[in-house]
Structure formats: C-alpha cells, structure tokens
Amino acid sequence: MGTLGSTKLGLGWTTHGDGKRIGPGSVVSPQERLSWPRTIGIGAQHVVAMFGATFLVPLLTGFPPSTTLLFSGVGTILFLLITAGRVPSYLGSSFAFIAPIGAAMNQHGMGGALGGLVMAGAVLFVVGLIVHKAGTHWIQMVMPPVVTGSIVALIGLNLAPTAKLNFEQGAVTGLVTVAAILLTTVLFRGLLGRLSILMGVLAGYVTAIFRGEVDFSSINDAAWFGLPPFHAPEFHLSVVGLFIPVVLVLVAENIGHVKSVAAMTGQDLDPYTGRALMADGLATVLAGSGGGSGTTTYAENIGVMAASKVYSTAAYWVAGVIAVLLSLFPKFGAAIATVPPGVLGGAGVVLYGMIGILGVRIWVQNRVNFANPINLSVAGVSLVVGIANFTWSIGELTFEGIALGTGAALLIFHGMSAIARWRGTEPLDSAEDSGVKPSKLG
Numbered sequence: 001m002g003t004l005g006s007t008k009l010g011l012g013w014t015t016h017g018d019g020k021r022i023g024p025g026s027v028v029s030p031q032e033r034l035s036w037p038r039t040i041g042i043g044a045q046h047v048v049a050m051f052g053a054t055f056l057v058p059l060l061t062g063f064p065p066s067t068t069l070l071f072s073g074v075g076t077i078l079f080l081l082i083t084a085g086r087v088p089s090y091l092g093s094s095f096a097f098i099a100p101i102g103a104a105m106n107q108h109g110m111g112g113a114l115g116g117l118v119m120a121g122a123v124l125f126v127v128g129l130i131v132h133k134a135g136t137h138w139i140q141m142v143m144p145p146v147v148t149g150s151i152v153a154l155i156g157l158n159l160a161p162t163a164k165l166n167f168e169q170g171a172v173t174g175l176v177t178v179a180a181i182l183l184t185t186v187l188f189r190g191l192l193g194r195l196s197i198l199m200g201v202l203a204g205y206v207t208a209i210f211r212g213e214v215d216f217s218s219i220n221d222a223a224w225f226g227l228p229p230f231h232a233p234e235f236h237l238s239v240v241g242l243f244i245p246v247v248l249v250l251v252a253e254n255i256g257h258v259k260s261v262a263a264m265t266g267q268d269l270d271p272y273t274g275r276a277l278m279a280d281g282l283a284t285v286l287a288g289s290g291g292g293s294g295t296t297t298y299a300e301n302i303g304v305m306a307a308s309k310v311y312s313t314a315a316y317w318v319a320g321v322i323a324v325l326l327s328l329f330p331k332f333g334a335a336i337a338t339v340p341p342g343v344l345g346g347a348g349v350v351l352y353g354m355i356g357i358l359g360v361r362i363w364v365q366n367r368v369n370f371a372n373p374i375n376l377s378v379a380g381v382s383l384v385v386g387i388a389n390f391t392w393s394i395g396e397l398t399f400e401g402i403a404l405g406t407g408a409a410l411l412i413f414h415g416m417s418a419i420a421r422w423r424g425t426e427p428l429d430s431a432e433d434s435g436v437k438p439s440k441l442g
Helices: 001-009 034-061 067-084 095-134 137-142 145-157 160-167 170-187 190-194 194-212 216-221 237-265 270-290 299-308 313-326 328-335 341-365 373-387 399-425
Strands: 091-093 295-297 390-392 397-399
Touching: 034 067, 034 091, 034 095, 034 194, 034 299, 034 313, 034 341, 067 091, 067 270, 067 295, 067 313, 067 328, 067 390, 091 270, 095 137, 095 160, 095 237, 095 270, 095 399, 137 270, 145 237, 145 373, 145 399, 160 170, 160 341, 170 194, 170 341, 194 341, 216 328, 216 397, 237 270, 237 295, 237 299, 237 399, 270 295, 373 399, 397 399
Parallel strands: none
Antiparallel strands: 091 295, 390 397
C-alpha cells in the first residue's frame, strides 16, 4: 500500500518543524505531528479530557463502563479512518442518549436500549450520506436556531427528575459533588479547569467513601485482564420515537465540531462534514451492537487542542488505542462502577442543567427574537412538553417528552411559518433578530 495508501487513510503525517517546538502564531495541523513521545503525551491528555464525561453516561444509564470505553476507542479510530485523518476528534459518550436509554430500559431492558442506539446510528449515517452529497444548507433550513436551541434545551431539562432521584439517595455527597464542580471551574485554569466534572466526581467519591456509601466487593471479584462484558441489541418499534430525535442533536454537535476545528486550523473541512456524520453514525451502530453507549464528537477535547495548539490526528490515534487498552482491565471498569448514586445525582444536577442552558446559548448566539410569536411558541410549547415528559402511545409506538417536544418544535415552526406566509401575516423577522450571527450549524 505504501505512502499513498497511508495518506488515503490519514496515516501519512509529516513532522511539524523540528518535532519539538511550535512557533508563535502557528499550529500543528491534522496532517502533521510532533515527535512521537510528545504526541503520545498529548494523546494521553485527550484521554483524561474525555474520561469523566464518557464514563458518566454509562454510570447514569446502567451500562458497563469498560464496554463503553472500548467502543469509544474503537469508534474514534473508525472516525479517523473514515474522515481520512482530516478531522481531529474523540468520539465519547453522548449525553443526548441518557433520557431515551433510561426510558427504553424501563420498557425492554438493556437490549431494547441498545436496539434504539443502533437505529439512531443508522439514521445518522443516512443523514451523513445526504450531507456528503448535498451539503449542509438544507439542515439550516429544517432546523433554524430557535428549533435547534429548543431541542437541546428540552433534552437536558427532561432529565431533571433523574438527577433529583439520584441526589436524594446521598444528599450530602451530592452537595459536595456540585460544590466541587463549581469551585474547580473558577479556581483553576487550563486543562484542570476544563475537567471540572471529573474533579467533582472524584471529590464526591472520596466523600462517599468516608460516609460508607461505596461497596468495593465488585472490584475484588473482577479479574485483572479480560474483555469487557458484551450485550446484544433487541429491536422494538416502541423505542423509535425515543431515539430518532437525538439524531438532530448529534447532527448539530458534529457540524459544530467540524466548523470549530476548521476555524482554529484555517482549513476548509466542509467536504468532510458528511464523512464525520457517517463515521459517528457507524460508531454508534457498533457501540449499540455490543453494549456500549452512543457516541458523539467531544467538545472537551477541543479545549485540549486549543491549549496545546496541536490538532494532529496522530494524537487521537494514541487516545483511541489507550482507551481500548484500558477497557481490557476489568478491575478498572469495576472500580468506576462503584460510584454511588449521590455522586451521580450531584454531577447530574450540574450536567443536565448545562445541557439545557446550551440550548439557551444557541438562542443567544443567534439573537433569536422572542418578540416574534412564532419563535416564542416554538420554544414555549416544546420546553413544556419535554420537561413535563408528555407521553403518547399509538399501538406499539410510544412517544415521550423528548420525541414529542422535538416534533412540536419542528411542526410549530414550519407549520406556523407556512400559514403566516399564506395569510400574509408573517413577521418581518420570522427566524432571527437583525444582526444575526452565524449559528453552530453555519
């Protein structure tokens, strides 16, 4: 295969300068790398950056942490191959899947939830294929900022009861976890400040140990080396409405990630947007087929790249390989699984709230005009439906708050806009306020 084959797979990195220093105003591009010792060190930083969030999802959903870690590493390597090494990214656990996984497990157990992940991943792959052929403009038309922000906000706020349930099982521990997350955010700079969730979980865990809330028996029973536990998916029509709306969030996250990296590296990565979506879709299908959590591109690792000025995909290969190797230590996975409910509740209070406010941030960044009755109706109705977790069953199909809220946002925006145009009552600024800034979707 030689050099040409390596280049097509994104493995033909050139050494940046002398491999040791990065000059003022320059960055290490995705096709470059520093010396291998330095590249390995930066790859290890990426593992630390993704660690807290990637492990938190399986802990909150009841999935095996080591299996999720394995598929996040494999998914990252798959992503790098499909994008030909042009888009540096780690594929970690997606928080958008937490609510649908919980609902599906209540109905059909872990197999049913995994089946939902597989279906969502397949739909995301198809969307990526369309984007690869037709571009991203149509997504902006279907999901303007008022709709995107509403969907992201309702997914986070829909999880509020789950956070409360866990928090009440260890209120003191949960309070320490929340306080540690908030304090870490403002006390430290650089990588440590960006790892506030991980630091908060560690502080809460230590508190839980002193309070006798941690059971270490599972660690003693686990082997030192071995494959993580796998679980086969089961497919139920009733979970379709739970998982498909999450695809809209994954689309926004992936496109936002590609555009962010393009802006920081000065490279045109638009031709690889469709590939990124297809890769994330395949990674989610693979994870759902074996017992891992659904994946998404990780903003946490963008912080590492911005701080180090190293956007080399070689570092992400290192991170993916390290994640796979760590998953082969059952004692490690068993130790992670001992995190008690109080810690998870505290982390959930902050995390779910942040997800909700990210939706508000999309509105603010795009200057969505809520004096417009269409925008006001889209956000108001969809949020109430999502937060109250409205449920609608049709035969075997069950639609809960996230699905119904997502459908409401899309239907209300496009329906009201179409009627207003027909009747001539459309507000002059039906989408955004004047002076609108580019959205996460471009």
